[in-house]
Amino acid sequence: MINPQTEASFKELRNLSQLDKPIPGQSLTNDPDSPLPFEQASVHTELAPAIDDLIVRLCEPDIFHPVINALRAGLPVSEMAEQILFEGFSQGFYNPDLMLLLVEPTMYILIAFADMAGFEPEIDNDDEPTPEEEITQLDKVIETAKEKLVVSNIPAEIKSKIEEAVPKEKSLLSKEEEE
Numbered sequence: 001m002i003n004p005q006t007e008a009s010f011k012e013l014r015n016l017s018q019l020d021k022p023i024p025g026q027s028l029t030n031d032p033d034s035p036l037p038f039e040q041a042s043v044h045t046e047l048a049p050a051i052d053d054l055i056v057r058l059c060e061p062d063i064f065h066p067v068i069n070a071l072r073a074g075l076p077v078s079e080m081a082e083q084i085l086f087e088g089f090s091q092g093f094y095n096p097d098l099m100l101l102l103v104e105p106t107m108y109i110l111i112a113f114a115d116m117a118g119f120e121p122e123i124d125n126d127d128e129p130t131p132e133e134e135i136t137q138l139d140k141v142i143e144t145a146k147e148k149l150v151v152s153n154i155p156a157e158i159k160s161k162i163e164e165a166v167p168k169e170k171s172l173l174s175k176e177e178e179e
Helices: 003-017 047-058 061-072 076-091 096-101 103-117 131-148 156-165
Strands: none
Touching: 047 061, 047 076, 047 096, 047 103, 061 076, 061 103, 076 096, 076 103, 096 103
């Protein structure tokens, strides 16, 4: 007879195997005679030649026009640079260290392309509000609370819990109680 716990574990293992994800350590079993592009020595090891090659590759018409269209549609330059550089890394053009050094030049290249195309690109997608916007939003919440809050509606048990929790401050001029 099959143990129900073993059967459940078997079903979970079977479901995991169908997710089409690499098994941990699978990269260590790859054939050393045919390594993946990023497992080999990178094509570029210096910054200046890598920038030159990047400009040449980005100026190819089948790459240039989709990049410009994406930037014109509002894709931030930072995200576009990240995608371009990661693709170059995965193809073995440069190692991770050189990829990080290429972030700023790639963003400048993309900004120059947008300038040549005649539009102002979005540099970064900042969804976080500025401090001024946060203060404005907080002021709106406070005003809404003032309009809707009626002091007499606060339950007595909440009032008593608050009174217990709030420390009682002594006046500087009051007599100290001796214990």
